[in-house]
Amino acid sequence: MEAKIVEPKAPTTSSLFLDFWKTFSSNRVAVVGLVMLIVIILVAIFAEQLARYDITTSADITSKDIYQPPSEEHWFGTDDAGKDVYSNFVFGARVSLTVGFFAAFISIFVGGLMGIVAGFYGGRVENFLMRLTDIMLVIPDLPLLIVIVAMTRPSLMNIIFVIGLLGWTTTSRIVRSQTLAVKSRKFVLRARAIGAGNMHIIRHHILPLVLPLLVVNAILVISLAILNESTLAFLGLSDPTRLSWGQMLNFAFGRGAMSAGAWWALVVPGLGIVWVVLALTLLGHGLEQVLNPRLEFHHLMPGRPVVQREAGNVHSFAEEIHPVLLEVQDLSIHYVTEDQPPARAVENVSFTLHEGELLGLVGESGCGKTTLMLGLLRLLPAAGQIVGGQVDFMGKDITAMSEQELLDVRWNGISIIFQGAMNALNPVRTVGDQIKEAIVKHVALLPGDKVDERVVELLDLVGIAADHKDHYPHQYSGGMRQRAMIAMALACNPQVVIADEPTTALDVMIQAQILELLDELRKKLGLSIIFVTHDLGVVAEMCDSVLVMYGGVMAEYSDVDTIYNSAQHPYTQELLKAFPDLSKPEKRLASIPGYPPRLDNLPTGCRFAPRCPRAIERCHTEVPDLHILDKNHVASCHLVEA
Amino acid sequence: MKRQQYLIRKISWAFFTIIFVLILNFFLFRILPGDPARSGIHDPRLKKEAVEAIRVRYGLDKPVINCIAKINPVEFGGCLINPMDTQFFIYVGNLLKGEMGISYHTNRPVSEILVERIWNTILLIGAGQILAIIFGVIFGIFAAWKARTTIDYVALLSSLLAWSLPTFWLGIILLFWGSNHGLPIGGKATPGMSSMPWEDQWIDIFRHMLLPTLTYTIVFMGEYMLIMRSSLLDVLSEDYILTAKAKGLSTFQILKDHALKNAMLPLVTIIAINLGFTVAGALQIETVFSWPGLGYTIFESVNRRDFPVLQGTFLLIAVSVILANLIVDLTYSYLDPRVQAES
Numbered sequence: 001m002e003a004k005i006v007e008p009k010a011p012t013t014s015s016l017f018l019d020f021w022k023t024f025s026s027n028r029v030a031v032v033g034l035v036m037l038i039v040i041i042l043v044a045i046f047a048e049q050l051a052r053y054d055i056t057t058s059a060d061i062t063s064k065d066i067y068q069p070p071s072e073e074h075w076f077g078t079d080d081a082g083k084d085v086y087s088n089f090v091f092g093a094r095v096s097l098t099v100g101f102f103a104a105f106i107s108i109f110v111g112g113l114m115g116i117v118a119g120f121y122g123g124r125v126e127n128f129l130m131r132l133t134d135i136m137l138v139i140p141d142l143p144l145l146i147v148i149v150a151m152t153r154p155s156l157m158n159i160i161f162v163i164g165l166l167g168w169t170t171t172s173r174i175v176r177s178q179t180l181a182v183k184s185r186k187f188v189l190r191a192r193a194i195g196a197g198n199m200h201i202i203r204h205h206i207l208p209l210v211l212p213l214l215v216v217n218a219i220l221v222i223s224l225a226i227l228n229e230s231t232l233a234f235l236g237l238s239d240p241t242r243l244s245w246g247q248m249l250n251f252a253f254g255r256g257a258m259s260a261g262a263w264w265a266l267v268v269p270g271l272g273i274v275w276v277v278l279a280l281t282l283l284g285h286g287l288e289q290v291l292n293p294r295l296e297f298h299h300l301m302p303g304r305p306v307v308q309r310e311a312g313n314v315h316s317f318a319e320e321i322h323p324v325l326l327e328v329q330d331l332s333i334h335y336v337t338e339d340q341p342p343a344r345a346v347e348n349v350s351f352t353l354h355e356g357e358l359l360g361l362v363g364e365s366g367c368g369k370t371t372l373m374l375g376l377l378r379l380l381p382a383a384g385q386i387v388g389g390q391v392d393f394m395g396k397d398i399t400a401m402s403e404q405e406l407l408d409v410r411w412n413g414i415s416i417i418f419q420g421a422m423n424a425l426n427p428v429r430t431v432g433d434q435i436k437e438a439i440v441k442h443v444a445l446l447p448g449d450k451v452d453e454r455v456v457e458l459l460d461l462v463g464i465a466a467d468h469k470d471h472y473p474h475q476y477s478g479g480m481r482q483r484a485m486i487a488m489a490l491a492c493n494p495q496v497v498i499a500d501e502p503t504t505a506l507d508v509m510i511q512a513q514i515l516e517l518l519d520e521l522r523k524k525l526g527l528s529i530i531f532v533t534h535d536l537g538v539v540a541e542m543c544d545s546v547l548v549m550y551g552g553v554m555a556e557y558s559d560v561d562t563i564y565n566s567a568q569h570p571y572t573q574e575l576l577k578a579f580p581d582l583s584k585p586e587k588r589l590a591s592i593p594g595y596p597p598r599l600d601n602l603p604t605g606c607r608f609a610p611r612c613p614r615a616i617e618r619c620h621t622e623v624p625d626l627h628i629l630d631k632n633h634v635a636s637c638h639l640v641e642a
Numbered sequence: 643m644k645r646q647q648y649l650i651r652k653i654s655w656a657f658f659t660i661i662f663v664l665i666l667n668f669f670l671f672r673i674l675p676g677d678p679a680r681s682g683i684h685d686p687r688l689k690k691e692a693v694e695a696i697r698v699r700y701g702l703d704k705p706v707i708n709c710i711a712k713i714n715p716v717e718f719g720g721c722l723i724n725p726m727d728t729q730f731f732i733y734v735g736n737l738l739k740g741e742m743g744i745s746y747h748t749n750r751p752v753s754e755i756l757v758e759r760i761w762n763t764i765l766l767i768g769a770g771q772i773l774a775i776i777f778g779v780i781f782g783i784f785a786a787w788k789a790r791t792t793i794d795y796v797a798l799l800s801s802l803l804a805w806s807l808p809t810f811w812l813g814i815i816l817l818f819w820g821s822n823h824g825l826p827i828g829g830k831a832t833p834g835m836s837s838m839p840w841e842d843q844w845i846d847i848f849r850h851m852l853l854p855t856l857t858y859t860i861v862f863m864g865e866y867m868l869i870m871r872s873s874l875l876d877v878l879s880e881d882y883i884l885t886a887k888a889k890g891l892s893t894f895q896i897l898k899d900h901a902l903k904n905a906m907l908p909l910v911t912i913i914a915i916n917l918g919f920t921v922a923g924a925l926q927i928e929t930v931f932s933w934p935g936l937g938y939t940i941f942e943s944v945n946r947r948d949f950p951v952l953q954g955t956f957l958l959i960a961v962s963v964i965l966a967n968l969i970v971d972l973t974y975s976y977l978d979p980r981v982q983a984e985s
Contacts, residue, residue: 135659137915139666140963142922143940143956150944150952151674227808231926234810235941246808253814253930258821266818270811278806285802298878300787300893379888410890418888423881426900427980428907437899438889472979488889 023290030286036279040272044093051087055243058083067262077264079248080255085268088248093272095244099160100226100276106164107221108171112214115175120183120202130176137169145228149237156239159232163225171217175210182209212291219284223277230273245269297382304336304385306378306399322354325495325528326376326414331389333368333375335599343599345371346552348389348626353496353528360543360560361532362575364596368552369532370419373498377410394495412442415489417482419501424485425473431484432459432469438491458487462517479510486517490525500532515542536579540564548572551597551607554626558633568635570614606638614639648975656968663960668733671953672706672713700743704729742957743950747943752954755939760958762830763935767924769851770858771913778863779909782870783897786905789875797867804864809923813857813930820853828932854931861923862916869912874905907978914970917963 024030043050058081065082068074076085114133118126148162182188188205196204232238233246234253252265331349334342346368353359361369374380376391378398391398393413401409418424426434435455456466462483473481482502489497499518503511519542522529531543539546539560546563548555548571556569567573577590594611597603603610609619618638626636688696697703705711707730709721725731736742742752785797821827826849835846877883878901886900925937932938936955943951 134655135662138659138918138964138967139663139960140918140921142918142925143959146925146940146944147670147952147956148674151671151949223806230808231810231922234808234926235929236945249811249814258814258818258827263818266811266814270808270815273808273811274803274806277808278803281802281806298786298789298875299883299887300878300896301789377888379884407890407892410888412890416885416888418881418885424885426882426886426904428903428978429900437891441890441895474980 020290024286027286027290029282030290033279033282033284033286036275037283040093040276040279041097043090044097047090047094051084051090053084053087055083055087055091067257067260067265069262070264076268077262079262079265080251080257085248085265088243089245089268089272092243092245092248092269093276095156095239095242096226096229096246096273096276099156099163099229099244100222102160103163103167103225103229104218104222106161107167107225108214108218110165111168111171111221112175112210114168114172116179116202116206116210118172119176119179120198120206126176129172133169133172136166137173141166142228142231145232146235146237149232154232154237154239156242159229159237159239163228163232167221167225167228171214171221174213174217178210178213179206182206216284216287216291219280219287223280223284226273226276226280245272299381301382303378303380303382306386307388308400322356324352325355325357325394326353327390327392328352328376329390329392331372331375331391332387333371333380334385334387335381335383336385337383341600342385344552344602345384345599346375349547349549349554350389351547351554351557353530355495355528356522356526357545358522358529358531358543360539360546361530361549362534362536362539362546363549363555364534366596366599367549368599369549370500371552372549373416373500373530373532376498377414377416378406379410408442411438411489411494412492413494414496414498415492415494417485417489417497417499417502419504425481427473430470430472431476435459435484435488435491438488442492454491458491459484461490461521462487478506479513482506482510482514483517486514486521490521490527493525494527496528496530498530498532501534503533503535518542536575548575551602552599553607554634554636555608556633556635558630562630562633568629568633568640569608569637570612570639571608572635574613606636645975649972652968652971656964659964660961663957663964664734664737667953667957667960668730669713671949672729701729701732704732706730737957742954745943745948745951747946747948747951752950755951756936756954756958759935759939760962762933763924763928763937766851766854766858766928766933766935767920769855770862770924770927771920773855773859774862775866775909775913777859778866779870779906781863782867783874783902785867785871786874786878787893787897789871794871797871801864801867804860805868807861808926809857809861810926810930812860813854813927816853816857817930825853826850828930830934850931850933854927854933857927857930858923862920865916866909866912869909870905873908874901877901877905880904903977907974910970910974910977914967914974917966917970921959921963 052075061082063082065078066080068078068082070077074084074086076089079085079088114129118129145162145166148166149159152158152162183206188201191201191205229238229244230246230249233244234250236250236254238244238247238250246269248269249266252262252269257263257265329350331346332344333346334344336342349368349372351359361372363369371380371384375384375386376398378386378401380386386399389399393409396405398406398409425431432452432455435458436451439451439454455469459466459469464480464483464487468476468480473484476484486502502518503514506514515538518529518531521527531539533539543560545557545559547557548563548569550571555571556563556567563572564576567576571592574590574592578592580589592611597607597610603620605618605620605622606612606615606624609615612619616638622638624636624638626634627640628634629640694703705720705723705728706713707728708723708725709718711717711719726735740753742756744750745752745755748755781797781801785794788794817827826832828850830850831843831846832850835843838846883896883900886896891899921937924935925940927933928935928937929941936959939951939955940959942948943955
């Protein structure tokens with residue numbers, strides 16, 4: 001087996017920055033925001049060069065100059081004092097940005113300090129600081145700002161300090177929770193164990209991880225500070241010697257621009273504020289997406305269209321005592337993402353499910369079991385696409401069904417018991433209500449009390465007392481939730497039930513109970529079940545036939561006796577070795593070294609070849625066909641040939 | 643049991659915060675340089691006796707609180723006097739009786755002015771908030787449902803833009819536009835309207851409310867939309883939505899029965915957190931449109947240096963926000979059955 005050992009390279013600061021820049025520059029929203037921000041900062045810096053009039057003097061201004069519309073001499077017109085709005089605007093940028101940045105700096109410094117201290121030291125200090133933060137969060141800040149500024153002298157300094165000292169609450173909260181999260185990470189504990197001091201830990205371990213969040217938060221704080229400053233100035237609370245955009249609006253609004261129709265004096269300063277705040281908002285939104293990327297996928301997005309393709313080699317078993325319910329032929333499912341090769345999650349899988357049959361679907365995590373099951377009902381996530389094959393359910397091809405036909409087959413014909421029933425049940429609706437919903441949807445025209453009777457009957461079937469009907473999922477225990485999920489799956493008397501690892505996350509006793517229940521129900525109701533699991537012991541005990549999957553393809557498929565007694569595929573053999581056999585307690589358990597292949601980067605030959613103890617040269621280059629070994633037995637392996 | 647504990651915790655927290663605000667409100671107006679004692683009495687033409695008379699009239703001759711005789715500049719002393727005879731406890735006692743002092747400007751009791759005006763603010767915030775929530779939720783649902791399509795991007799960008807608009811400036815622009823299209827330029831009613839039949843009076847108030855409410859809706863809708871969108875996206879990627887889909891429910895049924903209630907929960911929290919912004923927005927809008935509510939009262943009293951009114955209004959606004967917060971918290975506990983289970 002070839003294995004390349006790659007030394008993990010320690011990331012250097014410059015490469016981290018380059019990586020960040022690469023992701024950042026591909027985010028158009030963030031780049032637009034940054035460019036807008038740089039432009040207005042340059043305007044503020046070079047105000048002297050850009051202004052066309054001296055705004056400090058009123059010489060040469062006559063009453064004719066008041067509220068003149070935009071013209072060659074005055075690009076944005078003139079204001080109530082006859083001054084050039086454009087020049088005022090350019091200098092106003094300087095005042096507004098100064099207040100915004102300095103006030104935000106104070107807020108972030110105070111908030112960051114409080115957050116780190118609270119999060120790092122905990123205990124009484126934290127309690128006190130967080131209580132204080134909570135109180136300050138509730139008190140409306142603009143009225144408080146107004147009261148304080150109104151009662152002190154509204155100089156630029158005062159305004160910066162008052163805005164800064166009242167704006168720290170959000171920062172302190174965010175920094176505290178991030179510090180708490182970082183504090184308990186392994187490397188911090190390790191640093192502490194080797195005797196690093198508090199200051200060292202804060203500077204070298206906590207600060208670097210809190211910083212990205214602080215930057216995003218800073219952007220929000222700056223924009224709030226600029227908005228607050230302009231609001232105060234508009235209300236007349238600003239430094240009379242330093243003209244900001246808000247003050248320009250105050251003068252224009254209070255001194256008759258409205259009645260003079262001087263829209264320019266009202267529009268231009270406002271656009272300045274919008275420009276800066278929008279730039280910051282876009283930048284913050286973009287940064288947030290870069291630092292905290294989020295897959296915006298959900299279950300209601302339109303799926304990809306099914307690709308219809310003739311099924312090729314079909315392996316239906318010759319001997320058929322019971323009628324066939326579900327026949328899957330050559331089903332292939334890919335996950336398609338832009339600019340990347342598709343992940344071939346399921347390829348050419350075929351199997352047959354008869355009435356009353358219990359089929360075990362076995363394989364390691366990530367080998368396409370769940371994808372295959374979701375594909376049967378076309379419930380794949382938006383990126384998943386059926387690229388070939390057929391799913392015949394009672395003589396009708398599900399892959400060719402219309403949306404409406406599909407809604408009828410789901411739950412009514414084939415239902416699913418999902419793994420992890422905690423999340424599979426809606427937390428804000430009662431369990432009974434959720435079972436009822438399925439019945440109402442599919443069983444037409446049942447009177448209300450009949451539905452309730454049926455719900456009680458179903459709950460009784462899985463051993464849940466009727467008075468638990470009106471309880472919420474969080475009031476159930478883990479085992480009860482799984483039972484409720486089973487009751488829900490049986491609500492419409494489906495022909496086929498898919499049980500997708502129904503016992504994961506349950507303790508061993510409850511697991512046994514649930515399995516027993518499933519087996520009992522199957523006998524009682526004559527259900528056909530596809531049982532997805534990685535527990536071969538359960539399969540041996542309950543199933544009629546077994547399909548072993550590896551890396552998205554069928555490895556071996558046969559009845560349960562054949563699989564256990566004469567497995568041909570090396571993967572099946574290795575799997576069997578990995579499970580305890582009670583009849584041979586002295587036998588050592590073996591594990592299969594390595595991991596299943598990544599589905600977007602599959603080996604060229606047999607998918608199991610890299611881990612196969614019996615692989616030959618050919619296995620690495622040539623994909624094995626499915627070989628029919630016996631009337632009830634197929635395996636895809638070069639070794640079984642001939 | 644658990645819900646009871648939750649309620650008691652929330653209510654006692656609100657009570658504690660109100661006490662904090664009471665204390666803050668009292669000292670703020672005595673520490674800062676513009677306190678009533680000096681600003682009202684700073685006129686050099688006033689005789690010493692007149693100044694003293696004013697001090698007595700407003701109770702400013704009494705010690706601030708036990709052990710602190712004067713606060714700006716600090717003067718200690720008088721620890722042994724009857725607490726009920728200090729400025730602080732007289733202030734608390736008066737508040738309990740509903741007395742907030744007399745306006746410097748109009749000589750009317752502050753409480754009378756506030757009672758008159760609070761309803762106008764409630765009317766404006768109520769109408770704007772309801773519209774903003776309705777439209778925000780509707781657009782948010784669309785954006786989340788059509789995530790990563792053009793509809794989504796347009797909705798996202800316009801809500802970011804709406805967020806970036808200074809509220810008062812949007813008000814000015816709308817007022818400018820409205821005044822050129824025959825809408826009233828401010829106030830709550832046209833003078834002389836009180837002699838008209840009541841339908842006409844209501845239509846008149848409605849016309850005056852149109853633009854302020856529109857401003858409010860635009861400013862707050864964007865944020866509600868963003869929250870609704872991201873919260874619905876979270877909910878729609880939950881496992882129970884897949885269950886609902888597997889059950890054969892249609893997209894509409896899933897949205898209506900499984901997604902909306904769950905997605906609305908974060909919105910309720912945001913409405914509570916945003917109450918401060920709500921007040922700030924109303925304050926700006928009322929100022930631009932001269933809408934006679936609490937916000938406009940603050941603007942007026944700042945310009946007139948009418949400190950009793952400013953102090954009373956600030957207290958009323960802060961306490962209202964705290965109580966509204968409490969109400970939202972309590973509502974939340976009824977909406978989300980899990981709250982009872984939380985420790």
